[in-house]
Amino acid sequence: MLIFFLCFNEALKRLEYGFVYESNAGLCGVGFSSLRACNDSDHVNPNRPELYGAGVNGLSRDIPETANVKLPCNGTRCQSSSKSKHTSVTVGIVLVMIAVSAIGLLTFTLYRRRKQKLGNAFDISESRLSTDQTKGIYRKNGSPLVSLEYANGWDPLADSRNFNGDSQDMFQSFRFNLEEVESATQYFSDMNLLGKSNFSATYKGVLRDGSVVAVKSISKTSCKSDEAEFLKGLNTLTSLRNENLVRLRGFCCSRGRGECFLVYDFVPNGNLTRYLDVKEGNGEILEWSTRVSIVKGIAKGIAYLHAYKANKPALVHQNISAEKVLVDQRYNPLLSDSGLYKLLTNDIVFSALKASAAKGYLAPEYTTTGKFTEKSDVYAFGVLLFQILTGKQKITCSLRLAVESFKFEEFIDPNLHGRFFEYEAAKLAKMALLCSHESPFERPTMEAIVQELSNCNQCI
Numbered sequence: 001m002l003i004f005f006l007c008f009n010e011a012l013k014r015l016e017y018g019f020v021y022e023s024n025a026g027l028c029g030v031g032f033s034s035l036r037a038c039n040d041s042d043h044v045n046p047n048r049p050e051l052y053g054a055g056v057n058g059l060s061r062d063i064p065e066t067a068n069v070k071l072p073c074n075g076t077r078c079q080s081s082s083k084s085k086h087t088s089v090t091v092g093i094v095l096v097m098i099a100v101s102a103i104g105l106l107t108f109t110l111y112r113r114r115k116q117k118l119g120n121a122f123d124i125s126e127s128r129l130s131t132d133q134t135k136g137i138y139r140k141n142g143s144p145l146v147s148l149e150y151a152n153g154w155d156p157l158a159d160s161r162n163f164n165g166d167s168q169d170m171f172q173s174f175r176f177n178l179e180e181v182e183s184a185t186q187y188f189s190d191m192n193l194l195g196k197s198n199f200s201a202t203y204k205g206v207l208r209d210g211s212v213v214a215v216k217s218i219s220k221t222s223c224k225s226d227e228a229e230f231l232k233g234l235n236t237l238t239s240l241r242n243e244n245l246v247r248l249r250g251f252c253c254s255r256g257r258g259e260c261f262l263v264y265d266f267v268p269n270g271n272l273t274r275y276l277d278v279k280e281g282n283g284e285i286l287e288w289s290t291r292v293s294i295v296k297g298i299a300k301g302i303a304y305l306h307a308y309k310a311n312k313p314a315l316v317h318q319n320i321s322a323e324k325v326l327v328d329q330r331y332n333p334l335l336s337d338s339g340l341y342k343l344l345t346n347d348i349v350f351s352a353l354k355a356s357a358a359k360g361y362l363a364p365e366y367t368t369t370g371k372f373t374e375k376s377d378v379y380a381f382g383v384l385l386f387q388i389l390t391g392k393q394k395i396t397c398s399l400r401l402a403v404e405s406f407k408f409e410e411f412i413d414p415n416l417h418g419r420f421f422e423y424e425a426a427k428l429a430k431m432a433l434l435c436s437h438e439s440p441f442e443r444p445t446m447e448a449i450v451q452e453l454s455n456c457n458q459c460i
Contacts, residue, residue, distance in 0.1 A: 215261050
């Protein structure tokens with residue numbers, strides 16, 4: 001029992017600041033200034049229970065009042081705290097479920113897009129394929145699209161075919177498989193699209209070795225239907241090697257997609273139209289020396305095409321224009337699409353010619369002869385020369401008259417602010433007039449033009 005009072009006494013000490021004991025006369029204890037000391041009569045006899053209420057012999061026993069202990073919370077606060085904890089747990093569960101659902105939806109969407117890309121490619125040829133022509137879908141180191149058979153058997157690069165009796169091993173160093181082309185262009189992403197025409201689309205790509213390329217996609221319907229002619233055209237393209245022509249890296253023909261892909265070096269500074277009709281302050285203006293250098297480079301490129309070499313036939317470009325002159329990082333001009341007409345159908349070639357005629361590049365004799373000659377390319381070069389001198393795409397009659405009169409201030413690009421050499425300007429102006437002469441017989445050859453530019457010390 002003594003232990004009980006000691007424990008009780010310690011408890012009262014701990015409740016000193018929250019327990020009101022001054023008005024409880026029935027309490028006793030040690031260490032409390034307001035309580036009396038306990039004696040033996042205060043000890044409770046467990047064998048003699050006492051009545052609640054009136055005491056024995058008429059004496060009443062004061063019952064100690066309930067201690068005023070401050071609870072940590074009342075009923076309402078405890079419930080609120082409990083509810084708050086339950087709410088937090090519920091919100092957390094909901095957020096986790098939303099996050100998991102979002103991740104699942106994103107994963108499913110990416111998966112569907114990937115499937116759709118492959119599905120769309122299959123859909124291109126779906127209407128042309130028979131059930132027994134879809135065998136061998138997968139091929140080692142290539143896209144599953146590579147081995148799909150075209151209904152009419154279009155397969156110009158089949159390993160079993162021969163070209164003029166020779167093995168097609170000559171093509172092996174230029175051949176890409178479809179997986180390489182797809183990977184380079186990110187599956188022909190619109191983000192990589194550089195441009196479109198009525199027969200092709202060109203995409204920027206990065207090969208596995210890190211080199212940047214331009215991939216020209218041409219549909220089968222735009223290619224020559226005769227496979228021997230098509231292969232001959234490819235052979236011609238692979239034979240072209242000149243510092244002023246865009247280099248062909250390789251090609252790939254996909255039977256499943258029904259397309260041919262030509263892989264060229266990427267030329268970073270766009271084409272020549274970027275430097276024409278430039279308003280001062282809104283674009284890059286070519287310096288005079290750069291313009292002269294570009295003229296020389298274009299002339300050399302065309303002259304190379306016209307020349308007959310041991311491994312290269314003489315070629316006519318047929319579609320020379322400012323759009324076909326690309327400019328590299330050193331401002332060297334590179335002719336694009338050289339020999340491309342060798343792969344295309346006559347209808348596609350003719351439609352390209354109509355666009356050239358509308359822009360003034362088509363030689364006047366074509367309307368009567370319907371044929372292209374080297375002198376047709378010379379005429380287009382003369383128009384380009386006018387554009388480079390004037391800085392304008394459209395050459396008007398007034399500009400031509402100013403050139404004929406050698407009124408430099410009226411036809412030389414005003415963006416140059418007179419920073420040019422009149423001797424060079426006169427030489428180039430005379431050359432532009434001669435190359436664009438109405439009579440093809442009056443026009444010089446490109447070889448003679450290159451020689452003339454070389455003989456001019458100031459033009460070098």
